Amino acid sequence: MNTTKPFTSEHEEKIRESFKRHSAETLEAIFKFRKEGDLTVVLTAVHGIIERFLPADHAGPLANRPDSLRLIEDLGLDSLTMLEIIMSIEEALDFRIDDNDARRIMTLGDVRRYVDDRVNNRPVSLAEIKTYTRDQIHLLLPQQNPFLFLDGAEIQGQIIRARYLFKGDEFFFAGHFKDNPVVPASIVCEALGQAGCLWLVEMASSHLDHPVEIKDLLFVGMEELRFHQRAFPGDQISMELRLTRLRHPLAVFEGSVNVAGKLIAKLSALTLAFGDLSAESSTAPETPTPSSASEPAAPTHAPA
Amino acid sequence: MKPRVVITGLGFATSIGNDRATVLRSLQESRSGIDFCPDLPQESGTCGLAGMVADFSFPGIRCDDWSFPASCQIDRNHLRSMSPHVVYACHAMQEAIAQARLPAEMVSHPRTGAMCASGGSMSTIYENFQVMQTQGVHRCYPLALPAGIPGTLNSNLGAKYKLKGAVLGFASACASSAHALGYAYDQIMLERQDLVFVVGAEDCNRFSILPFAGVRALSTRNQPSLTPSPFDEARDGFVATGGATTLVLEALEHAQKRDATILAEVLGWxxxxxxxxxxxxxxxxxxxxxxxxxxxxxxxxxxxxxxxxxxxxxxxxxxxxxxxxxxxxxxxxxxxxxxxxxxxxxxxxxxxxxxxxxxxxxxxxxxxxxxxxxxxxxxxxxxxxxxxxxxxxxxxxxxxxxxxxxxxxxxxxxxxxxxxx
Structure with missing residues (x-):
């Protein structure tokens, strides 16, 4: 795409002026891409552009930082700085970034994938964002009132963000604790589990090689769960789960819970089991015996 | 009893000084701040002079290229939506806040407002329109609008100082910041505010100055020691300046309660x-x-x-x-x-x-x-x-x-x- 447009000395001058506060390495990478169409330097240019806008407490090279790093939450960029970065990338790499695409760029990995797709003329592979209201969640999940702790949710690829406002009239506040209502940690765990269930109901099939009918959703375990602060009636918890492993019948998420931007809990693994678990309960889920394979396709094949 | 309105703080970024002591000495000793302005054409028949504000430099539209005293205390997140005169104003605000000894929670308070006046930033508007016209609307700097429009002064000061009271701008041309002071006085007399910043500010570059040459209002004598000369027989027009001034207007009772030093009283307008x-x-x-x-x-x-x-x-x-x-x-x-x-x-x-x-x-x-x-x-x-x-x-x-x-x-x-x- 780039080689078709001539890169004049006028362009060079303009780029030199616009990127004079970026590192020499960044400028060199931009020129190499624009002049020679060298795709191997694109990431260097993009990292360099973002590095120049990083707040002091997050400064440093990005090349070795993980894809999962979130631009706003982890790198401290605000939405206006994001806009400056987008415009700088547009100018450096000479393509327009659609507003709809820009809105879906959340992580360093998204930036890397997006830019890679664009310079290679591939369709953009950013995940769409799907939003869910409480009413929709009610129809999708087996959990119901008074035990549904999701007011709304948003699924983007392997991430689900969900929220719940503790209104104060929930049944458990009467006893937790006497004259001192505090959100039970177990309820926060339940809400996280429900968010995981919603992700599975909506997304598991499209993330597996074979579609799986979800009849059952079971809680399996949590690891390295730590609470940092308490939540109280009137607080809205914001949960985020990110899928780290998916292999039928198990899904593993890492996650965090915030209230008004403050971290209240974090966990390294929430494991849920999903699928038609009653059919598989007679045998070990990993090694089904021929007798339990009720699907018509399997017996027609020669046994291994 | 009717409230009385007093002044408890002043701040300056002007052609005759960027602090109270320097301004005072300039006024007492008739030291002129008029000088040749590098941004204006130096040719006969047109004005090449301006009241130059020292210690500030705005070469170009990008805020990263600007230099100004560290005392302005502006981080990039705020600076990027500012135009030059707002930077002057931050300097004047800091000095006025310090002189009035206002704690941060009194600056950012529902009973504290700001009446501001500037002509917007012609240069910011021009440079950004230039980008829009030559490179397309998507290359337009996202903060061009809050940086350029009339109202950029109150918008930016409101954000930087977290102002919570009556914050607005006045646009009556050369009477603007006098109007701002008058209405600040009214806000306190009506007991709507206890404390109001009055801020006047202007850019100091060809875009803020030269349009007045079109009206033939500028002096063309180009001799800093002789012009401008109000009341002189040979006066031939004005010489423009930029910069900023902040005054802290305060209800007398409020000032006395916090034991503020009172500088003067506003009697009316x-x-x-x-x-x-x-x-x-x-x-x-x-x-x-x-x-x-x-x-x-x-x-x-x-x-x-x-x-x-x-x-x-x-x-x-x-x-x-x-x-x-x-x-x-x-x-x-x-x-x-x-x-x-x-x-x-x-x-x-x-x-x-x-x-x-x-x-x-x-x-x-x-x-x-x-x-x-x-x-x-x-x-x-x-x-x-x-x-x-x-x-x-x-x-x-x-x-x-x-x-x-x-x-x-x-x-x-x-x-x-x-x-x-």
Whole structure:
């Protein structure tokens, strides 16, 4: 795409002026891409552009930082700085970034994938964002009132963000604790589990090689769960789960819970089991015996 | 009991000084801030001078290229939506807040407001439109709008200082920041606010200055020691300046409760429009007469009680003439106050002028002196009957008046009184 447009000395001058506060390495990478169409330097240019806008407490090279790093939450960029970065990338790499695409760029990995797709003329592979209201969640999940702790949710690829406002009239506040209502940690765990269930109901099939009918959703375990602060009636918890492993019948998420931007809990693994678990309960889920394979396709094949 | 309004803080980023002490010395010693302006064409027949503000530099549109005193305390997140005059204003705000000893929670308080005035940033608007026209709308800098529009001053100060009260902007051309002060006074008198910042500010570059050459309003003498020269027979127009001034207006009771140092009292103000022409003043100064009269009435003062008048007088032929006719109309013979125009030293600050000259009046009352009207080689004979301060006078003024007039014949007159403890 780039080689078709001539890169004049006028362009060079303009780029030199616009990127004079970026590192020499960044400028060199931009020129190499624009002049020679060298795709191997694109990431260097993009990292360099973002590095120049990083707040002091997050400064440093990005090349070795993980894809999962979130631009706003982890790198401290605000939405206006994001806009400056987008415009700088547009100018450096000479393509327009659609507003709809820009809105879906959340992580360093998204930036890397997006830019890679664009310079290679591939369709953009950013995940769409799907939003869910409480009413929709009610129809999708087996959990119901008074035990549904999701007011709304948003699924983007392997991430689900969900929220719940503790209104104060929930049944458990009467006893937790006497004259001192505090959100039970177990309820926060339940809400996280429900968010995981919603992700599975909506997304598991499209993330597996074979579609799986979800009849059952079971809680399996949590690891390295730590609470940092308490939540109280009137607080809205914001949960985020990110899928780290998916292999039928198990899904593993890492996650965090915030209230008004403050971290209240974090966990390294929430494991849920999903699928038609009653059919598989007679045998070990990993090694089904021929007798339990009720699907018509399997017996027609020669046994291994 | 009716509230009283006092001034408890001043801050300056002006052509005659960026702190109170320097400004005071410039006024007392008639030190001019007029100099050749590198951003203006230096050729005969056009104005190459401006009142230059030291220690600030704005080479180009990008905020990363600017330099300014560290005392402004602006981080990039705020700086990127500012234009040059807002940076001047941050400096003036910091100084005023420090002098008034306002804690952060009093600055950011529902009862604290800001009445601001600037002409927006012509250069910011121009540069960004240039990008839009030549490179397309998507290359337009996202913060071009809040950086350029009239209102950029109040928008940015509101965000930077987390202001929570009445925050707004005034656009009555060269009367703007005088209007801002008048309405700040009203906000406190109406008990809607306890404390109001009055901020006037202007850019200082070709885009803020040269359009006035189109009107033939600028002096073309290009001799910093001679021009601008209000009241001089050879006056040939004004020289522009930029910068900023902040005044802290406060309800007396509020100031006394927190044991603030009071610098002067605002006695009242008046406004009136000429109803005449978009640009030139009504030749007899009819609107300005009424503005002064209204100010005296509100302050319950007799004309003879005014000791010093800081005139609007920019150094144009018709402007100075109309204002002096207005003065004769308001003040009976023998009761005319001492008159000077500090614009001979500073240049004309446009939207900044009213606030800057109000602050000069405060310094004059506080320190007991009256600034001389500088650069008068030969007083215009038309003003021979008027007590224009061509040389220092020993009187210590008790009451000072400051006039401002803007395009469209918008006139404001402000009255201040020396504070006695």
């Amino acid at each position: 008046g406004e009136a429009a000429d109803g005449h022409n978009v640009m030139t003043p009504e030749p007899r100064g009819e609107g300005l007469s009424r503005a002064m009269h209204n100010a005296l009435t509100q302050a319950s003062l007799q004309p003879g009680q005014v000791d010093y008048l800081n005139a609007h007088a920019t150094g144009t032929g018709v402007g100075d003439m109309a204002e002096m006719l207005a003065v004769r109309n308001v003040f009976p013979v023998g009761q005319i106050p001492h008159i000077s125009s500090t614009k001979a030293l500073t240049g004309h600050g446009l939207c900044l002028a009213g606030a800057m000259e109000a602050a000069f009046c405060v310094l004059s009352l506080q320190e007991g002196f009256m600034p001389v009207s500088a650069k008068i080689q030969k007083l215009d004979p038309a003003f021979a009957d008027l007590p224009i301060l061509t040389s220092p006078h020993s009187d210590r003024p008790q009451i000072a008046m400051s006039n401002s007039s803007g395009f469209g014949g918008s006139n404001v007159s402000l009255l201040f009184q020396r504070w006695q403890n």
